[in-house]
Amino acid sequence: MSRADTIRFRHNQAILVAAIVAFLGALPLATARWWLLWVLLIPLAVALWAWRGGTDADSRELRLRALAGQRRIPWARVAELTADARGRAVVRLDDGELLVLPAVRAADLPRLISATGQELSDTAG
Template sequence: MSRADTVRFRHNQAILAAAIVAFIGALPLATARWWLLWVLLVPLAVGVWAWRAGTDVDDRELRLRAVVGQRRVPWTRVAELGADPRGRAVARLDDGQVLALPAVRATDLPRLIAATGQDLPGEHAEAGPPDDGQ
């Protein structure tokens, strides 16, 4: 997947900034006793998630990225794109499985479809028969 033709959807970077602030805020507590060092893992995990998780889209595939792994789904397997009741984008696969697309909202679906090189339904539709003035 080339970087030039890939559209990346990521979570808001304010989450990463909040994780950094939380990490700095947890330092006094974590350094007070050696057994409290685990407290630093929580903001660290949130920061890694905010930096890494998301969806990458190009004309060949969807790539769903998580903290420790990723899943590649070729477009030939995607039967339908839509939204769930909470406004998150989902992809229904040809076997009926539904995948939530990380960091993609329902309002991002036109941009996601445009990244595939496909036209949106009705985008280039004819205007209809000419009006004869009657």
């Protein structure tokens, strides 16, 4: 499967810009005392999460990416794709487990389903 066949959903890049601004704002505090250097780790972690986190979908699987890892879910395990009350996309697995898909909104569900190679049926009328 080529990279071109993968649909990627990522968080808004404004979060990355905010993390850079926070890092620059924390520099005076972190350099005031050596034991305050850990303060710089917080905006760095947010920047890494904003850059790396999200959901990738192709014809074989969903890949949920987080700050320090990823989870692969084959489409065969997906029982339902839906949206919650907050407008986030949620997947229910065959064992009943519910997972919120990072960076995927309810409006993105048709694009997500198209990654499977299947057609979206119009059963809602």
